[in-house]
Amino acid sequence: MTPDPDVRELTLKVRHKSEIADGVFLFELAAPDGGELPPFTPGSHITVTAPSGQKRRYSLCNDPAEHDRYLIAVKQETSGRGGSLSFTRGVNDGDEVTVEPPANDFEMAKAEPKRLIFIAGGIGITPIRAMILHCLRQGKTIFMLYYFTRTPTAMAFRDEFASSAFEGKVVLHHDNGDPDQAYDLWPVLEQQRGAHLYCCGPRGLMDAVRDMTGHWPDSVVHFEDFVGASAPHADDQAFEVRLAKSGEVYEVAAHVSILDTLRQHGHVLASSCESGTCGTCRCRFIEGEVDHRDLVLSDDEKGYDIMICVSRAKSRTLTLDL
């Protein structure tokens, strides 16, 4: 089968599913007839529909030179009530899944840098792995990967990156959940020295890398945080959020999220991705019109729930069931 460039949705079959790290499942997706799939470039993602109807975006982690399969690694977010739970529990070998073809918001620069630095935290390794496999295929071997997880068993592709093939090119580090054990990246990032940097991981890691590379040219520092559609819009307006249970009312500034606004006022609220993809910050709203910017909620759920890390209000006031 030759891929149709205009196709908006594909039905793919799960050729193989396996747990490759604690709560991380690798899915091999292929065309039912085993034919060619729409091509992709390093850093691409696909959007899949979970059995619950929720759409989730996952980076492709295989070599883009492979034309007959997509590999995605999905971390099961048990606290999120989101699509990852539905996908990792409800999709198994032989099942069919609906997939939007690859798109890329994390492209590798065309320029030929003197060296490449890859920084990955947790499941953020997925687009980075595709980039590294692509570089190796192209004969580009001057790179370093810094890959961090809380524990060794949480590290997807650990055996591969710990193998002799990557000797001298990879630093694997585990902080055991203790910030004092975090890897010190400053010696790596203090001087740019002709490098391009690609970073994907939790918000805290990306913020730290962003801070440490503030003196680098913007054009050489690349982040994938799945903010895409959920990123602030230039025309975002302030609005007010009312908490139904306490009656408190706060002004949400144009470029501040509801989540951050509530935290600034002392509310303790759970979050994880802070980019509208995991479902952890889900809240019920009671009144007002929501500008939904997440990738978690189904159309029905958008009638009563909101992801307060990214979504905003179209009405002047939004009342939350908090």
Ligand code: FES
């Ligand atoms: S959707 Fe993940 S924290 Fe909001």
